Amino acid sequence: MSFAVHQQCNEINLLISQIPFSFPSILGLKDIVINDVLDIQVIIQHLSFGGKFTTEAVTYILQRASQVFKQEPNVVEINSPCTIIGDTHGQFYDLLNFFSTVSSGRYVCLGDYVDRGDYGVELFLLLCSLKVVFPSQFVISF
Template sequence: MGNPRGGLDEQIEQLLQCKPLVEPELKALCEKAKEILMEESNVQPVRSPVTICGDIHGQFHDLAELFRIGGKCPDTNYLFMGDYVDRGYYSVETVSLLVALKVRYPHRLTILRGNHESRQITQVYGFYDECLRKYGSANVWKTFTDLFDYLPLTALVESEIFCLHGGLSPSIETLDNVRGFDRIQEVPHEGPMCDLLWSDPDDRCGWGISPRGAGYTFGQEQKVVTIFSAPNYCYRCGNMASILEVDDCREHTFIQGCECDG
C-alpha cells in the first residue's frame, strides 16, 4: 500500500508551482479537510508562536512570497483569516494549496472563513467563473463552497488574542455565544454569524450601520489590529501587504511589504 502522505506531499509540491490539481484529487482533498474541520471549534484555540495573515484573494504568487518571508509550513505556525478566493487570477490554486497544507499539517495551519467563502459572493466576484474556465463545469466550485461551510468562524490565540475575518456583533456578548452557533451553512444575510464575517472597525466609537450592506461598524478603542495580506490588491491598488508575528510571550511584530503579484 502506498504512503498517502507521500501523495499529498507531491500534490503540495505541484500546487507550490501554481499547477492545479485534477478534479478527483480536489474532491478527495476536500473530503479529508471536512473531517478535520468538523472537529474544530467556532472559536478555534491556537498556540503561539503564530503568524497571522489576512486576505489573499487568489493572488497566489503573493501567497508564495508570504511563505518565503514568514517561513514555510510546518516550520511556521500559521493562522489565515479568510478571503482566499475571488478577484485574483489564481483562486483555485490559492485555496487548493491552503487546504492541502491544512490536511497535511492540521495542527500547524488554521484557516478561518471570510465573507468571500460563500456561494453567493463567489458567483459574483470571480471564483465561480474561474472554476468553470479551468475545469469546464461548476463541480469544483461546488466542492469548495461545500467545504467552506465547515471553516471555523474565529480563533483565539493563547486565550488572549481574538482573531476573525470581519468584526464584532451587537448580538454577541461572549465567546460562548459564538461557540454555540451552527456554522455549517451558507453565510446568512444578517445576524451574528453574518456580522463576524462582514463587520468592520471604524474610527467612530460604538456601533454603526455598515455601508457595505451587511454587518456593523464598531469602535476600535485602540484594541483592534487589521491585517491585509494581498499587496497591490486587484493588481491596481498599489497597497503594501502585512502579516503579524506573535511570539511565545504574546509580543507581536508586523512584517510589511510583501511584493506585488506578477
C-alpha cells in the same frame, strides 16, 4: 515588408522558439497521495507551475480537509507566536513567497481567499492541503 522588419521578425521567432514551454500535466490522486498522506511538496511544485489536478484529486483534498475541519471546535484558542495571514484574494504566488520568507510554528488564515485574484482555486487547494498535512499548524477561517 522591408528587409529590416523581416529580419527583426525572424530574430523574434528564433527567440520565441528557444523558450522552453510546455503545459504541465494533470495530476491524479495517485500522483499526490503516498501511503494515504498528501505529498505537499508535489502539490506546491505542481501548482506553482500552473498545473492542474483531476476532479478525483481535488475532491480528495477537499473531503480530507472537511474531515479535519469537522473535528475542530468552532472557537480555536491560538497561542503565540503565530503568523496571521489575511485577505489573500487569490494571490497564490504572493502566498508562496510569504511562506518562503516567514517561518512560524503556526499560521492563522483569515479568509478572503478566492475573490479578485487569478489563482483563488489554487490558493484554496494549497491551504486545504496544508491543513490536512499540518492540522495543528494551520487555522483557517471561512
